[in-house]
Amino acid sequence: MRMKVTVEHIEIAEPEIVIRCNQLDDELASVIDHFSGKKQRLQVVKDDTRYFLCPEKVCYVESVDGRVYVYTDDNVYQTRSTLSEITEYYQEEGFFRCAKSMTVNLNSIASLKSCTGGRIVALLSNGERILISRQYSRLLRNKLKGGKL
Amino acid sequence: MKAFKRFYVWMMNAKLFMAVYFVAVVFLTGIVIAVSGGNSIGLLPLVEMLVVCWMISLLQCALLDETTDYSKGVFFGRSCIWLVISTVLFVGASVYFKWFAGLPSWCPWLLGAFMPLGLSAGLLGLKFSQDIETEKLNENLDRYQQKNNSINL
Numbered sequence: 001m002r003m004k005v006t007v008e009h010i011e012i013a014e015p016e017i018v019i020r021c022n023q024l025d026d027e028l029a030s031v032i033d034h035f036s037g038k039k040q041r042l043q044v045v046k047d048d049t050r051y052f053l054c055p056e057k058v059c060y061v062e063s064v065d066g067r068v069y070v071y072t073d074d075n076v077y078q079t080r081s082t083l084s085e086i087t088e089y090y091q092e093e094g095f096f097r098c099a100k101s102m103t104v105n106l107n108s109i110a111s112l113k114s115c116t117g118g119r120i121v122a123l124l125s126n127g128e129r130i131l132i133s134r135q136y137s138r139l140l141r142n143k144l145k146g147g148k149l
Numbered sequence: 150m151k152a153f154k155r156f157y158v159w160m161m162n163a164k165l166f167m168a169v170y171f172v173a174v175v176f177l178t179g180i181v182i183a184v185s186g187g188n189s190i191g192l193l194p195l196v197e198m199l200v201v202c203w204m205i206s207l208l209q210c211a212l213l214d215e216t217t218d219y220s221k222g223v224f225f226g227r228s229c230i231w232l233v234i235s236t237v238l239f240v241g242a243s244v245y246f247k248w249f250a251g252l253p254s255w256c257p258w259l260l261g262a263f264m265p266l267g268l269s270a271g272l273l274g275l276k277f278s279q280d281i282e283t284e285k286l287n288e289n290l291d292r293y294q295q296k297n298n299s300i301n302l
Binding site: 093094106107109111112113114115116120141143144145146 | 162275278279282283286287289290292293294296297298
């Protein structure tokens, strides 16, 4: 993205950024998020097109054969970030490692169901079901109760 | 290695069920023996009961998907099939292995009457436990999502 940058030195109480543009696209929205102190959007690719996804749109992230896929309600994207990076960066946004190769957005879970053996089945907003093993179920229960992981 | 681990966990669950059913069948057989005037269970019948319980628990793990509600749809049918097969296996084994040798001939049938009740109670217990846990989980999830949304707004 090319943009003209102009810095004006004037007497004001706090720094101000004014963005002038024809159209507010994903990339520009990501820049605005960055300056307004929000977490950066997740950079993903689909059909050779780059997108910047809001973390709240993500249902879950899965690592398959070394590639990381990001699932939303109606799309699947690929990302260069690793599963660990995404989980750590968006932890406060509700991203939770629910399996060795999967991270789920807790805000995209429609409901949970307890199963025998301490496991949990999560029904996601996109209609998919994921099985959370006993080991990760314990961490999830703790997280939902407000405890630390 | 992954398949082995999965198989290992599956076997662990089967063993857990086996232990529960073994306790149940020993208890019920004990009651039937006590009612009919007996006062002991032999070592060999105990081993035979263990083997039957092992078969029943394997059948349960194979027939009933543990992530699904036993009380609805196709899984209700499967749990009924499992109950019938388990009862037939217990009654058949008690007759074949002569668990009630020297006692009245109606003893295996009394066990056959008790067994489905005991096994159904076990399934019902599992369902109740899952329901309570599910309710608690969803309450905590709602609370978490509300808290998280208010922070991010």
